[in-house]
Amino acid sequence: MRIKDEDKVNRIYRAAMKVINLDGFQGCSMTKIATVAGLSPATIYLYFENKDDMIKKLFIHFKAKMGLSYFKVGMELSPSKGTFRTIWLNHYQYIVDNPEEYNFLENFSNCPLIDHVEKENKPDYCPAFETLFEESKATRLLQPMNNDIIYSLLFAPVSQMVKKSKSLNTTLSTNELIQIFEASWKAVSQ
Amino acid sequence: MRIKDEDKVNRIYRAAMKVINLDGFQGCSMTKIATVAGLSPATIYLYFENKDDMIKKLFIHFKAKMGLSYFKVGMELSPSKGTFRTIWLNHYQYIVDNPEEYNFLENFSNCPLIDHVEKENKPDYCPAFETLFEESKATRLLQPMNNDIIYSLLFAPVSQMVKKSKSLNTTLSTNELIQIFEASWKAVSQ
Amino acid sequence: MRIKDEDKVNRIYRAAMKVINLDGFQGCSMTKIATVAGLSPATIYLYFENKDDMIKKLFIHFKAKMGLSYFKVGMELSPSKGTFRTIWLNHYQYIVDNPEEYNFLENFSNCPLIDHVEKENKPDYCPAFETLFEESKATRLLQPMNNDIIYSLLFAPVSQMVKKSKSLNTTLSTNELIQIFEASWKAVSQ
Amino acid sequence: MRIKDEDKVNRIYRAAMKVINLDGFQGCSMTKIATVAGLSPATIYLYFENKDDMIKKLFIHFKAKMGLSYFKVGMELSPSKGTFRTIWLNHYQYIVDNPEEYNFLENFSNCPLIDHVEKENKPDYCPAFETLFEESKATRLLQPMNNDIIYSLLFAPVSQMVKKSKSLNTTLSTNELIQIFEASWKAVSQ
DNA sequence: TATGAATGAGCCTTCATTCAT
């Protein structure tokens, strides 16, 4: 008998991603995904219960990956502007390097399906963030605000700018990037 | 061809909205929309070329409506923090008052379909914004940054927070709201 | 707009019948039925909720038709051997004339689906039978037995014989037919 | 190829039976059968050519078993009413004791698949019947009728009654059973 | 203009069967 190829799940993920970003969410059919992955549609059902299950796991998979990309291994995590800049740039880099994944995550966040996925699957990288935010507030580096608010003030603007510039087929210059970070930092720092 | 019954178009828009927010994007079929609008599916095709065309126009329609909600009639538009606060709160109010529309707009912004819609249809409210931003930069109220960047820094955080709090079934307190505005303002003001 | 062709239901019934008798129950697909009926598969769903619904209604339809064939219009229904012989021969004639329908009914009687169909849809011809049986028992024409038992003793043998002879590609001779009726009559008569 | 593990064939038969009676005919898949039998689906194909082949052999298997149940070992087979009553009751007992098997046989008898199976595979128990029938006619115990007709007159009514009473969730009382046998016997006896 | 009937293409999913070990 053949051995179950564990990498096949990743091939499916990548194919799904590709199809979603090409044909949009409604144009993403199991057959298309299978074709792109070089599989039979039936094979997908060996690894996932059904389409919903697959999409949910796809979301969790890439959400986790994105979260992890914020923190490089062995990275300094002391509460300082430098630390935040590094994380912030890592986030930016992730969006730029993985536009398809990021687009999918954004796209999926507004989908009814996701609601209980989001709640049931707290990502692993959250604790690191929570700790950093709390310590930074304790040392008066950051303003005493709710963590979600800090997160939004820091990351939402650059995310939106990347999306905007992609839709206009332009790229952010280094200057603009620095501008955005400095402005975002002013928003949250004390 | 769309001359006679301009109201019918609006009935279709409202119905589409309702169906999308009830059954999600994939559950939104032309027949359902027609039923909710009290029409025959065939009738929709008298007013729109096809489903894509209808969705695109729906998007433009509500995008414009959202933009206009920023500026109330007869509103003072001098370059001041107060003016920005008013606009900012209008935006917040719109999101809170029209969660369906806003959700639809967000949902649809990431769709491949919309890409060239966005480029081809500069909304009408832009000139007002452009003028205000330029004047504000001239009077050194705002930092000398690209308008899109200013826009992102001002509005993206609160938008994201509303989405977040909705998904958690909470609401933003007045305090939090003020916090977010003040922080966003710090980001863009000089 | 087109007018709904009420006869279309009958076309579907006939087509379903044909397919079932050709390819068996498991080989009977909606697409095949639609093709034979000269319709699109989608059209069937305008007239029936789903496949189960269609099959159920098919069963009820032909069950009723078979029941009615027992009793010709204006037929004498006095409790006499002659009356029973007429009904019996009508039944035989029905089986021979409509082998497909009868086969379908037999086939379907053993299907799990049918259980609550049978109970919910008491056929219209039953009262006539009940009355005749009761009167016949009262005049001591028939033995005092449960009606279902009388029914089985009278009709089951000939039904089985027709099936048997069809599977052997032979036909019952008039002599054999009389033999079977007389024997069945002996079984139930007093 | 089927030499080594004759028992495995029986496991497959029993599993197929169980699945058919649990999930109906359409719900009976090879994988389910394999699972219930504790085998891999591929293994079934070592013992049978394909699904049709398996079903056919299943039919033949249980048909033979049913036929043999009529005649207990060492049983008296002289042409007498008592002999027939015993056989008749054996038949009844079989139906009641093995409702799944009987249901399967009935269900399958009307299937196009079975047509040539029936013709090609004369069951082994027939000779015993043939002999008994012929001798009984010779001694004027039975009427001079075709054996198939005798068979139908004797067994069809009780079979149908069992089916009927099962679908109504009732059971035949001893009295009713005797009634049916006596009536059936009147039909065939001289 | 407006409609409801009609449809072919396509969707998700399952299944009998084969592959490769």
Next chain:
DNA sequence: AATGAATGAAGGCTCATTCAT
């Protein structure tokens, strides 16, 4: 001999769209 992974074809059903009135 035996298996579990893999699959192409097909199943029931829906949908955007067109037809015919």
